[in-house]
Amino acid sequence: MERVIVVGAGVGGLAAAVRLQNAGYQVTLYEKEPLVGGKMNRIEEDGFTFDVGPTIVMMPELYREVFELAGRDPDDYIPLTKVEPLMDISFGPDERVRLSNDLADLTSTLEGVSEADAQGYFTYLAKLYGRYRVAKDNFLQRSFRKPTDFYNPKSLVAGLRLHTLGDAYSSVSRYVKDDRLRKALAFQTLYIGISPYEGPSLYMIIPLIELLYGVWYMPGGMYALAEGLRRLFVELGGEVHTSTPVERIVIVDGRARGVMVKGELRLADAVVCNADFPYAMKELVADERTRGKYTPEKIDAMDYSCSCFILYLGLDKRYPAESVHSIRFAPDFRKNLDDIFEDGRFPDDPSFYCYAPCSLDDSLAPEGMQTLYVLVPVPPLAEGGPAWSPDEVARYREQVLDLVESETVYEDVRNHIVCERIYTPRDFEGRFNACRGATFGLRPTLKQSNYWRPHNKADHCEGLYFCGSSVHPGAGVPIVLLSARLAAEELMTDDGAHASQVRAVAAERAVIAARGEAAERGMAAEELAAESVVAAGVAGVETAVAAGGEGGSR
Numbered sequence: 001m002e003r004v005i006v007v008g009a010g011v012g013g014l015a016a017a018v019r020l021q022n023a024g025y026q027v028t029l030y031e032k033e034p035l036v037g038g039k040m041n042r043i044e045e046d047g048f049t050f051d052v053g054p055t056i057v058m059m060p061e062l063y064r065e066v067f068e069l070a071g072r073d074p075d076d077y078i079p080l081t082k083v084e085p086l087m088d089i090s091f092g093p094d095e096r097v098r099l100s101n102d103l104a105d106l107t108s109t110l111e112g113v114s115e116a117d118a119q120g121y122f123t124y125l126a127k128l129y130g131r132y133r134v135a136k137d138n139f140l141q142r143s144f145r146k147p148t149d150f151y152n153p154k155s156l157v158a159g160l161r162l163h164t165l166g167d168a169y170s171s172v173s174r175y176v177k178d179d180r181l182r183k184a185l186a187f188q189t190l191y192i193g194i195s196p197y198e199g200p201s202l203y204m205i206i207p208l209i210e211l212l213y214g215v216w217y218m219p220g221g222m223y224a225l226a227e228g229l230r231r232l233f234v235e236l237g238g239e240v241h242t243s244t245p246v247e248r249i250v251i252v253d254g255r256a257r258g259v260m261v262k263g264e265l266r267l268a269d270a271v272v273c274n275a276d277f278p279y280a281m282k283e284l285v286a287d288e289r290t291r292g293k294y295t296p297e298k299i300d301a302m303d304y305s306c307s308c309f310i311l312y313l314g315l316d317k318r319y320p321a322e323s324v325h326s327i328r329f330a331p332d333f334r335k336n337l338d339d340i341f342e343d344g345r346f347p348d349d350p351s352f353y354c355y356a357p358c359s360l361d362d363s364l365a366p367e368g369m370q371t372l373y374v375l376v377p378v379p380p381l382a383e384g385g386p387a388w389s390p391d392e393v394a395r396y397r398e399q400v401l402d403l404v405e406s407e408t409v410y411e412d413v414r415n416h417i418v419c420e421r422i423y424t425p426r427d428f429e430g431r432f433n434a435c436r437g438a439t440f441g442l443r444p445t446l447k448q449s450n451y452w453r454p455h456n457k458a459d460h461c462e463g464l465y466f467c468g469s470s471v472h473p474g475a476g477v478p479i480v481l482l483s484a485r486l487a488a489e490e491l492m493t494d495d496g497a498h499a500s501q502v503r504a505v506a507a508e509r510a511v512i513a514a515r516g517e518a519a520e521r522g523m524a525a526e527e528l529a530a531e532s533v534v535a536a537g538v539a540g541v542e543t544a545v546a547a548g549g550e551g552g553s554r
Helices: 011-024 060-071 101-112 114-138 152-164 166-171 180-191 203-212 223-235 277-285 294-301 331-342 390-409 425-433 477-494 497-514 515-548
Strands: 004-005 026-030 042-045 049-051 085-092 096-098 237-240 248-252 255-261 264-266 270-273 307-315 325-328 352-355 370-378 418-425 463-468
Touching: 004 042, 004 255, 011 026, 011 223, 011 270, 011 477, 042 418, 042 477, 049 370, 060 223, 060 477, 085 180, 096 101, 096 180, 101 114, 101 180, 114 180, 166 180, 166 203, 223 277, 248 277, 248 463, 270 277, 270 477, 277 294, 277 352, 294 497, 307 390, 307 425, 352 390, 390 418, 463 477
Parallel strands: 004 026, 004 270, 026 237, 085 325, 270 463
Antiparallel strands: 042 049, 085 096, 248 255, 255 264, 307 370, 307 418, 325 352, 352 370
């Protein structure tokens, strides 16, 4: 195996492409959008720069790992600055809690509520750290192919130690009595698109990771990661095609043989798909045997994460916001989430998240101005839910800006908007092929997690692998980076002994190239000979595709 095609240049596809190119494979990456990054995208307008999707850097070691694997200094690609305070949380106009990475400051904040709650908070964090270690070693950093990979004594014991049956909010409530602190610990399940009243208590490791490992910022915004990965991939010899949508993954005789692009067959020995898994199963995989249980009907019936309604505001004024990240909680947070996850409607009283990075990075706006990103969790697209017509969008915008002006430092923000863009679930569906506009992919319920989440290796097809937020281990940038690692490892495991041969050939080519023009001419002759050997196989695949040999149709 030597040639690999990666479908989709989201952060998972980019990271998988870098890993495989570095391992000696020749990787070609196809992306439908003009920019790489997927939902980790960028808006540049009138001198303002906005991150489209993710804004919070957690678990920086996973970001750095991809660059270190290639022998690069991550600071040359994604320099990081620690964010302090961690976050401001508002429960009303005059009721705020500031979370800090500094232990002394955090302790002071907690004791300001009550010493009993401070003790309960730290006790709970200690228990979560034990669960985090179990999850990391037994589930997050390993893939599942067959039932015995999960249904075995070691995994079952580990699963029991995780205490996953309770929901996140109930889990923290046993240790912390103040409802504000409960919400401050539990709301982070929304980072992966699930309500804390529904999400398994395992996902309480998210606030643990924030507090223990910190929150970080990349100069230039989160898109710096996408740019850095692309740059590294090209430096390693990878090939990127943007504005080039893949029309179909070609399956012949139970094996992925390439992709169709602009009506042409692009051959490969393996395919890594970073497109949203539900979309890929419905639109890119025509072979019914490869789909297996993931029929169109099954995909439609699965549970989807929430989506996002986001205002990107360029302001001609700098406001005195002390925190890069802040949250406004609705007084009735439970009803707010029920509106989204149970009733499927825009919440009557929405909670929202504000991101104001110009306090750290002046490059994102003209002098004396700033950007403001306001994100409201909303339901995924569904019959009976918001249609996101222009009138609805305008009405929701006014509703959100009323709250921003009355409950944050942006008290006259409407008067200072000089640049504005809005994203709704329809943008996430149309631009990024997110099924039902679900920003975080499949909802990480117990029945859609671990072994029961779509696998990194296709169950019924050789040479086909998946990464991204809808496959194992789940959503969130650090976890998607893990999915890229698992997909690449699965491919190399299947390649077996030949993988080491590929790496040896790549090293040999590098040495020969460095010897000068004469050696290069000799290498060209060798490659020409190799191509003639491959040609017979290429012709066979083309004949099979022309004859309808994919074994199924949409």
